[in-house]
Amino acid sequence: MMHSLSFLLQVANPQLPPTMGMFVLMGLVKAGAAFGIYMLCVAYTTLAERRVAAWIQDRLGPNRVGPEGFLQPIADGIKNFMKEEALPDGASKALFIMAPAIAFVPAMLTWAVIPFASPLPVPGVGLVDMVVADLPVGFLFTLAISSLGVYGITIAGWSSNNKYALLGGLRASAQMISYEIAMGMSTVCVLLLAGNVNLNEVVAQQGAQGWNVLLLTLAFFMFAVAALAETNRVPFDLPEAESELIAGYHAEYSSMRYSMFPLAEYANVITSSSLMVTLFFGGWDIPFTTWDNLPPWTITKTLLTMALYVSKVMFFVFFFIWLRWTVPRFRYDQLMSLGWKVLLPMALVYITVVASLLLGLDAAGVARTGWAFRGAMLGMNVVFVVLVFWVLDRGRLISPAYSRVERERLARMRAVADRGDLLSGKGA
Amino acid sequence: MAITTRVVARPTGEASYVRATFKGLALSFKHLVDPHKVTVQYPEEKWDIGPRWRGTHRMLTTEDGTAKCVACGLCPTVCPANCIKLVPGVDAQGNRYPVVFEIDEFRCIFCGYCQEVCPEEAIHVGRHYENAEMDRKDFVYDLARLTAQTHPVCEMWDPADPKGE
Numbered sequence: 001m002m003h004s005l006s007f008l009l010q011v012a013n014p015q016l017p018p019t020m021g022m023f024v025l026m027g028l029v030k031a032g033a034a035f036g037i038y039m040l041c042v043a044y045t046t047l048a049e050r051r052v053a054a055w056i057q058d059r060l061g062p063n064r065v066g067p068e069g070f071l072q073p074i075a076d077g078i079k080n081f082m083k084e085e086a087l088p089d090g091a092s093k094a095l096f097i098m099a100p101a102i103a104f105v106p107a108m109l110t111w112a113v114i115p116f117a118s119p120l121p122v123p124g125v126g127l128v129d130m131v132v133a134d135l136p137v138g139f140l141f142t143l144a145i146s147s148l149g150v151y152g153i154t155i156a157g158w159s160s161n162n163k164y165a166l167l168g169g170l171r172a173s174a175q176m177i178s179y180e181i182a183m184g185m186s187t188v189c190v191l192l193l194a195g196n197v198n199l200n201e202v203v204a205q206q207g208a209q210g211w212n213v214l215l216l217t218l219a220f221f222m223f224a225v226a227a228l229a230e231t232n233r234v235p236f237d238l239p240e241a242e243s244e245l246i247a248g249y250h251a252e253y254s255s256m257r258y259s260m261f262p263l264a265e266y267a268n269v270i271t272s273s274s275l276m277v278t279l280f281f282g283g284w285d286i287p288f289t290t291w292d293n294l295p296p297w298t299i300t301k302t303l304l305t306m307a308l309y310v311s312k313v314m315f316f317v318f319f320f321i322w323l324r325w326t327v328p329r330f331r332y333d334q335l336m337s338l339g340w341k342v343l344l345p346m347a348l349v350y351i352t353v354v355a356s357l358l359l360g361l362d363a364a365g366v367a368r369t370g371w372a373f374r375g376a377m378l379g380m381n382v383v384f385v386v387l388v389f390w391v392l393d394r395g396r397l398i399s400p401a402y403s404r405v406e407r408e409r410l411a412r413m414r415a416v417a418d419r420g421d422l423l424s425g426k427g428a
Numbered sequence: 429m430a431i432t433t434r435v436v437a438r439p440t441g442e443a444s445y446v447r448a449t450f451k452g453l454a455l456s457f458k459h460l461v462d463p464h465k466v467t468v469q470y471p472e473e474k475w476d477i478g479p480r481w482r483g484t485h486r487m488l489t490t491e492d493g494t495a496k497c498v499a500c501g502l503c504p505t506v507c508p509a510n511c512i513k514l515v516p517g518v519d520a521q522g523n524r525y526p527v528v529f530e531i532d533e534f535r536c537i538f539c540g541y542c543q544e545v546c547p548e549e550a551i552h553v554g555r556h557y558e559n560a561e562m563d564r565k566d567f568v569y570d571l572a573r574l575t576a577q578t579h580p581v582c583e584m585w586d587p588a589d590p591k592g593e
Contacts, residue, residue, distance in 0.1 A: 056456045060467040221446075326456040327449055393446045
């Protein structure tokens with residue numbers, strides 16, 4: 001008896017990976033728990049958005065349902081379920097019903113590969129990775145799935161059989177495809193540094209080398225801008241653009257089906273924040289110490305790293321909300337030229353420089369975890385930040401409609417305009 | 429009208445995106461942490477309403493509890509919304525009194541003419557606004573209800589000189 005027990009304990013050494021059966025079981029547990037927590041976070045992000053919006057506008061926001069409005073998301077959910085669902089006559093019914101789910105699912109799927117704490121040793125089971133699915137292609141998976149999100153919005157816009165909705169859907173597809181490229185390009189530098197697309201490896205690399213935001217600030221900046229565009233939030237909320245397209249792609253939706261779109265947006269916000277944290281802010285890494293990155297793994301480590309990860313994500317969720325209530329919306333031409341004429345070339349140049357630097361440093365035999373390597377990367381980073389934020393971000397307008405007008409053409413247009421005024425009697 | 433093209437001269441020299449965004453973020457953060465919120469938490473907190481606020485009517489009474497109204501008919505005459513219904517009567521002592529005195533608060537435009545015209549300082553508009561009802565017919569206030577109101581009345585006149593003498 002004792003012998004068999006000790007044998008079992010030996011198999012289930014908490015510092016070693018679990019057996020196949022336990023792995024599947026823990027996978028199910030993790031998926032269930034992550035789903036519940038994620039949905040709860042999405043619900044409470046709506047409350048956070050409303051209250052932060054109110055505070056920024058010198059108001060108080062919803063504070064009536066429960067203490068400080070804490071039960072507001074539940075009240076909203078009940079309200080949305082109780083409301084009448086309208087199905088437009090001209091709508092393509094199957095797609096119309098499917099679209100909200102298609103919009104919502106990718107955001108959640110993306111989150112499944114993001115590690116949120118250091119591995120947890122479970123007695124009798126083994127070492128459980130604190131990520132729902134530790135895919136070897138982790139990062140590529142996030143890129144692939146997050147680009148599926150555009151289908152939900154485009155299908156919603158098209159199947160509504162409504163002009164505004166269709167315009168919103170078209171804008172969404174153009175915008176998300178454009179910024180998908182900038183987003184992918186900006187993360188290439190991170191992958192160059194990490195040498196691996198597994199997100200756990202990316203976190204480990206940052207634990208050893210320092211957070212990527214310090215070494216690749218510009219990549220972070222581009223990723224943040226692209227992520228804003230991907231989540232369709234202000235300043236890139238052109239697909240909904242309530243002042244011009246009523247509500248854009250979800251103009252025809254009502255009740256819980258409508259509610260799925262805002263929920264998908266908040267799910268995307270959380271996922272984008274998690275990606276930013278994982279790729280640029282060290283994921284669950286605790287800065288200034290390597291204690292948390294090395295075995296033996298303990299429950300304390302897991303809890304601490306998870307707390308840090310959650311607070312980092314919460315900061316970025318707050319940042320998204322904060323930015324939304326600060327900046328106005330881009331015009332469509334500005335949006336397109338920002339994506340294609342600014343972010344994409346910038347990302348390409350940046351990748352070239354970073355890749356050359358890495359190649360040079362590796363050829364010179366500089367150790368990647370050493371201070372010389374970090375110093376070189378930091379120097380390159382400072383040069384880029386000064387160049388882009390102080391030199392290039394001055395005296396420029398992102399607008400093809402403006403910049404394409406040459407001096408002679410402008411004079412001609414002004415002459416025509418004046419003559420028009422004269423003809424209509426206004427110039428006199 | 430001829431179609432014209434207006435070319436706006438934009439201040440390109442001062443333009444910036446990233447720095448301007450950070451400036452904006454700083455501004456909105458200042459408001460975020462600023463404890464000065466303009467919201468009044470309505471059922472718990474209320475605005476102080478002015479001494480000349482014209483709201484729900486109130487009929488003042490004499491010491492013995494009857495309405496001061498002498499049914500002279502000035503208020504239904506002056507009422508621009510025609511919301512006062514008055515049926516006068518005469519009691520055993522030969523005093524006129526209102527048999528029916530009703531004000532439709534839904535029709536009323538709260539101009540305060542009734543208070544101004546009243547020679548007996550009987551009918552008043554009040555400093556009161558919470559007069560919601562569940563039924564439309566409940567907005568017609570009869571004499572009993574008008575005399576039962578207790579809220580302060582509008583000070584269209586100087587309280588030290590109520591008769592304007």
